[in-house]
Amino acid sequence: MEHYDAIVIGAGHNGLIAAAYLAQAGKRVAVLERREIIGGATVTEEHFPGYHLSTCSYVCSLLLPEVVRELDLPSYGYDVRPFDPQIFAPQPDGQYFMSFLDAGKTREQLLKFSRHDADAWDAYWDHWERIITSAWPLIMGPPPSLSDLERAFDRPGGQEDLRLLLFGSVADILDRYFESNAIKGALSTGGVIGSNLGPRSPGSAYVKFHHLLGKLNGHRGAWGYVRGGMGAIANAIAGAGRDAGVEILTDAEVTEIETASGGATGVRLADGRRIQADAVISTADPQRTFLQMLDSRQLPGDFVASIERMKRKGSVVKVLLGLSELPDFTALPGTEVGPQHTGGIMICPSIDYVQRAWMDAEAGQPSARPFMDCYIQSATEDGLAPEGKHTLSMFVQYAPYDLADGDWDSRRNEIGDIIIDTFAEYAPNLPNAIEHIAVLGPPDIEATVGITGGNIFHGEITPDQMFNYRPATGQTGYRTPVGRLYLGGSGVWPGGAVFGAPGRNCAREVLAQLDPA
């Protein structure tokens, strides 16, 4: 039987990162991926002839600079560029708000809505900068406890910053600094992205913090396009890993993590193959790992109960479109490429709008008027769409995994129509420009990427499920109750997004255990 130093389950970016670090340290490593392609939620596919769209994740900010440098990802094709403007937020009254990388240009935009808000902009960003400065050392290490957090924020003003971060909403923070609905609406979405929260829900301040952890070209919280789409990240990590000796097997679904005497000994695949290893690292989500690949009787009852309780039902819809022409926005007309097409197009005119959208989903309904975070990467880069045509990626909230009426198969098209109609209120030419459309609800994301419940982060990233509460209370490092079995995907600290921190942190812990000093 084949024997490796380490087996990694899942070729999402975290699995590939963990494998690459282990191989760089001289370990013999195999990555086993159930799909026919690598990348997990970091993948770009030709969804319609000639149209290349990133199926799930679509923009990048958080990917750790350490990972980029240590794996030398630019040599393997990784090329990220912040888009500018960062935000184009058309309003129902025909105005629009834009934010740019350049502070002066953003100030002009802010002044269109409120001098008060223009004057508050820097203080708002200082608020986040000091919180991130306090928290950052914890991100790069094992899951912290609340006491670790209190120590990290033990500085003047730190208690209040921590209170808001843990228990506040994104609206609480925005209301402190701003008065304009347009500005607050545009800034609120980072507090709810991927989450079953409204902007007034406690916990949404933390979700916003998570989305600001990245820096591109020195710009805090800036997001960017990856040349070729997000799949280029997975391909670059895989390239670095392969050069270090990683073997990547696709169409290799793990059905069982084999154990003996309380420790993992290897895995069994769906085709019956068995592979042994000294360490097994799962980057599949916690439910798949502990409730499907293991016999839960091998695990402590309270641990199993925690994993079962973990909030993990998604309410994100991803809509992928092939367009014959660019959207023509009422607020900034034109179908030639302009700033309204090149960055994030946000349909979220106020906090109340986003809150209402969430309340619909809380009642089991798709939002009557959803909020949307949309991107036309083809407006900035050749090769993603046929000549003269465009891609449009829409990340939409909310539509619950469990619909109160009907199911996804019977309502997918209707939900797609609501989304297109909502966007058309801002760009009326959209419906006629659509040549191809695919609508992926939470069950589709679950089926395609293998994320239980379709939650984009392998479980909500609210404070009650972070730190050493992720994936279960008392999580110590990346170890699990089963010896030699580790968890290294988004379901562990510091959580989801194309980030790389779980995979990197986990690899370090595995190496420390395989090669104790």
Ligand SMILES: Cc1cc2nc3c(=O)[nH]c(=O)nc-3n(C[C@H](O)[C@H](O)[C@H](O)COP(=O)(O)OP(=O)(O)OC[C@H]3O[C@@H](n4cnc5c(N)ncnc54)[C@H](O)[C@@H]3O)c2cc1C
């Ligand atoms: C719709 C959507 C939009 C998103 N947008 C963004 C964004 O724009 N920017 C951003 O930073 N983040 C975004 N995210 C979040 C981010 O993509 C994920 O948090 C991250 O990619 C997860 O990476 P991972 O390696 O932890 O897990 P995954 O990418 O989920 O990888 C896990 C892998 O394990 C495999 N697997 C599961 N079970 C088995 C098994 N039994 N045997 C073998 N293999 C198995 C799966 O097939 C999968 O490939 C988005 C996610 C989604 C779903």
